[in-house]
Amino acid sequence: MVDTRVTLSGIELSNPVIPASGTFGFGQEFRDYYDINILGTFSFKGTTGEERFGNDTPRIAECTAGMLNAVGLQNPGVEHVITHELPQLATFFHKPVMANVNGFSIEEYVRVAAMLDAQPAVGWLEVNISCPNVHGGGMAFGTSAENAAAVTRAVKAATHKPVYVKLSPNVTDIVSIAKACEDAGADGLSLINTLLGMRISLRTQKPILANTMGGFSGPAIFPIALRMVYQVARAVKVPVIGMGGVTTAEDVLEMMLAGATAVQVGAANLVNPLACKEIIEALPQAMEKYGIQTLTDIFGGAWK
Amino acid sequence: MVDTRVTLSGIELSNPVIPASGTFGFGQEFRDYYDINILGTFSFKGTTGEERFGNDTPRIAECTAGMLNAVGLQNPGVEHVITHELPQLATFFHKPVMANVNGFSIEEYVRVAAMLDAQPAVGWLEVNISCPNVHGGGMAFGTSAENAAAVTRAVKAATHKPVYVKLSPNVTDIVSIAKACEDAGADGLSLINTLLGMRISLRTQKPILANTMGGFSGPAIFPIALRMVYQVARAVKVPVIGMGGVTTAEDVLEMMLAGATAVQVGAANLVNPLACKEIIEALPQAMEKYGIQTLTDIFGGAWK
Amino acid sequence: MQYTVTENRALTAQVFRLTLMGDTRTFTHPGQFAQVQVPGFYLRRPLSVYDWQPAEAGSMTLVYKVLGEGTRALAGIPKGAVLDVLPGLGNGFQPELAQAAKAKAPLLIGGGIGTPPLYGLCKALLRDGQTPAVVLGFGTAEEVILQDDFAALGVPVYVTTLDGSAGRKGFVTDAAETLAGSFDYVYTCGPEPMLKAVYGLCQRHDVDGQFSFEERMACGFGACMGCSCHTKYGSKRICKDGPVLLKEEIIW
Amino acid sequence: MQYTVTENRALTAQVFRLTLMGDTRTFTHPGQFAQVQVPGFYLRRPLSVYDWQPAEAGSMTLVYKVLGEGTRALAGIPKGAVLDVLPGLGNGFQPELAQAAKAKAPLLIGGGIGTPPLYGLCKALLRDGQTPAVVLGFGTAEEVILQDDFAALGVPVYVTTLDGSAGRKGFVTDAAETLAGSFDYVYTCGPEPMLKAVYGLCQRHDVDGQFSFEERMACGFGACMGCSCHTKYGSKRICKDGPVLLKEEIIW
Ligand SMILES: Cc1cc2nc3c(=O)[nH]c(=O)nc-3n(C[C@H](O)[C@H](O)[C@H](O)COP(=O)(O)OP(=O)(O)OC[C@H]3O[C@@H](n4cnc5c(N)ncnc54)[C@H](O)[C@@H]3O)c2cc1C
């Protein structure tokens, strides 16, 4: 029997597979497809201080081996998440959940984080400083080391649970931003969020997305994500949650060899609601194929 | 009859399709497959001051819908290009060619550019400040606006032919770098070069590329390239040559709607030596399908 | 879930009829849709169910138009091939809500490729003892589909074409207008400008109805918020809370 | 170029024999290779030609081992399917150069999946009136391939396995060593450590030879510089200037 357990800031996961924020809602929609308690955990939909409708539609465009989304952080607001989504979730998910924290100002990040920090169901805060789909906020924090550090510091001061900062890949030097977050007290890092991309309709000759540009994710971005996970994991001491295009158990192993402690799965959930279940089931076999007994053994293997 | 002609800095091309540097050698290898005079032009292999072997092998890794290369600017050196490759080329290619200029210092860029500028067969200089596969040079110029401008200024001062600066996509803000090059005198911009990526072998648990990381190209990167072309073309007045994942005539049209004046095709040539021929042949039909009479009419259509 | 293609044939130059064998038990309402994975494409294609036999070894029929690359590829899939499909998505038409409103003589208005889901609906309404009539609108005669299918159900079918090459010349609403008074409820599916015109028709004649919408989707089962729209009762996901909206909640 | 699969059958648990019909006129030498597009994968897979009938409506046979995802998918391609293949790539073995060296009794040394290209070579050498012998090395008896094919050509075949489960136990060079004196030239293809050992054998016995190399490739026809190696005569592309290098140019 192989051992698929990993630990994120003191909380043990039965396996490293975590549905990524924005692709799993608050878990509800996947109940029809499988018992989501088999997951390591999941990261719930990005939550802001107030309810948001998000961007106009179309919000989705197809790409070769991937997709664009410009949802723009649609969510019911942190109050509603606490009063409705989390109690609901507690009826069918019995593990600590990862809370994806968003804001348009440091004050908003702090408020949302503090409120979610107080929820017993929440195991970790994942502070998203990298959403490319909102104007005048989000992304700006993720593309500067100083701003990233400022958000991290403020959230850490207001919370007790482990804080994972989610980094943007749309930067020249992700390592310096990662280090700034680590120095500011981040307990871990999540990467990557979506790459900024675009598609144009030949029929209308205009951008397909109402928002013009959107976040690019799916298997197409895997080599970029893997590179960034490798670079960051080597440079920091805190755990890294790797993501970007992960679709198979082999992808999970490759991410962990690059230095990821756990792995998130995003777009794959949308095209195949059973994606995470299939990855979790395939993982032991893939480990055996490559002679891996204990998953934590391969952590960072590619650079050690 | 539709009109596929475009003009790059005063030189008319019969069509906008240009094989990208590094994927077409000096034209020789494609002669077995078709008469390359049907091309708009082509950009020859990145040339440096001295002969280079490049990086160790493996230099190639496969990805979903794309590939990594870490060739590392293998080339016979500018002298040999001038004394052997260009005379050879003149025997079977009768159009101005695009010279891809590389260097590890501003002096080297200037020297290589000046020597190629003096060649009658050369129509344009494409100054590559963005190769991700060489240490201690190349990339560094492409990730800072000041350095990019400095290379541009120096090359412009030493040459007479139109200078296109080839930009790196591995940056936070490609528009500011593009503008810096324009302000420094660039006659046009080429984008994008490859994205920095990586793959790890599950068999060896080590990076597949001997160089660890490599440049990611192919259809997977198209939405990122298109977004950058859109952003840059809207922000500058000089022509933009768009590239990154272009594989079909439809991709060419999408790039031009984003604001590209001409379009380069890279990795597609490697998996299908007839790629550019097929694109050129399909272009008139694709134009008719979308009601386009004159190709230049759609230039920047998505932002106009 | 895996489904075997038992039929994939052209009805017109652009429209195909696709029948798939497999587990169809998750379909509960006409107007629901399936997410069809076309090999070689990343996202699934949402296609409404035209009709289905609900069973573990059941079957479903979809009628689709070749619009872009994905549906073009779908048209090339041979009989016997296996497709990955998510069935039973969305709310579908809910005649039970119309019955609560005591409707007896509904008018079904379909435009172009919005016509197929009305077929399953029509059968359901007949089973419920209602007396539906059908108005179908197309561009030209060559594009007319499913007229015979509805006729075979024994319901009155009124066809309109924009160029008058078949049926009455004009819009579906022109035909529906002449039927005013004879129907007490509307079910409709078609391009958004048509839905808006039908909404106007309902307003003018004070008739309630159910409207089926389209939106670009990623998941199709409510997880991504890709397909949200505003309604009078807050935001809804076209894929999960729709594609059918009640007239009263639509903001126009 | 398009080729129809006329055969794709297992020789062992991992090794398959693939025959393709189509234009094979660009093959001129044994040891050349083809770039096979496996549907769903971005890069082509380089596979050596085992044998071929050169004609516009010709055929080629490739023998390949399932190593990773691409070759696994290739093994699932049915008879009758059409594959996109670039044929006639690389220099191949050049017996004409050996003849210039007056070689008459060449030894062909194949290791594992390096064995196939030696079959076409062996036939060519026999046609040229030479008297080749063949040494084939594998891991275990279950992995042995093509022994009968060579035997049917009437040449002496010596098999070695690492575990001794078939033929002589040991390396190909152990077997070749016992034949020293009986051969005046070496052609070899196999994993690089084996090639290096064969190089040592040649050095010890002052025999010249031709060595076929592998490298990760993108294009396979000389355009990308993905497959370069150093030789005594400068850098060469394994795909275009190779895959066969002459012993004298190899740097070891
Ligand atoms: C709930 C619902 C039910 C539908 N039922 C039917 C049906 O029964 N028959 C039918 O022919 N069509 C139906 N459609 C429309 C159908 O989904 C599109 O025609 C189809 O997705 C186009 O795919 P493509 O690959 O040909 O186009 P492309 O333009 O190549 O597709 C690119 C992307 O855009 C999406 N897309 C393009 N047009 C549409 C559209 N109009 N609606 C939603 N997504 C789109 C595709 O799904 C894909 O993700 C329905 C749409 C929805 C939302």
Ligand SMILES: Cc1cc2nc3c(=O)[nH]c(=O)nc-3n(C[C@H](O)[C@H](O)[C@H](O)COP(=O)(O)OP(=O)(O)OC[C@H]3O[C@@H](n4cnc5c(N)ncnc54)[C@H](O)[C@@H]3O)c2cc1C
């Ligand atoms: C000139 C030449 C001739 C060859 N002849 C044969 C032959 O006749 N029979 C045979 O079974 N094999 C042959 N090989 C090796 C064969 O190309 C690889 O086994 C095959 O590409 C592996 O593909 P995969 O998808 O199974 O592996 P994956 O590891 O999934 O492939 C990933 C990528 O790596 C490349 N790759 C992986 N291993 C190799 C390798 N050893 N050499 C080159 N590229 C590799 C693949 O082509 C692909 O681009 C030859 C290689 C070369 C260079």
Ligand SMILES: Cc1cc2nc3c(=O)[nH]c(=O)nc-3n(C[C@H](O)[C@H](O)[C@H](O)COP(=O)(O)O)c2cc1C
């Ligand atoms: C539809 C969609 C919505 C997303 N919403 C969020 C979000 O609310 N918060 C967040 O941190 N990331 C969000 N993401 C990013 C993903 O969590 C993930 O970082 C990214 O998609 C890369 O992984 P993938 O390639 O596996 O999808 C979203 C992604 C998608 C596709």
Ligand SMILES: Cc1cc2nc3c(=O)[nH]c(=O)nc-3n(C[C@H](O)[C@H](O)[C@H](O)COP(=O)(O)O)c2cc1C
């Ligand atoms: C094998 C290979 C070698 C390349 N060498 C060069 C080079 O020498 N100079 C250069 O400017 N770009 C080089 N490039 C980048 C391409 O010209 C192009 O910018 C990039 O590949 C994106 O286009 P694509 O997705 O169509 O391949 C190379 C790309 C590949 C794949």
Ligand code: FES
């Ligand atoms: S398409 Fe994902 S929520 Fe509707």
Ligand code: FES
């Ligand atoms: S693989 Fe491209 S040059 Fe050899």
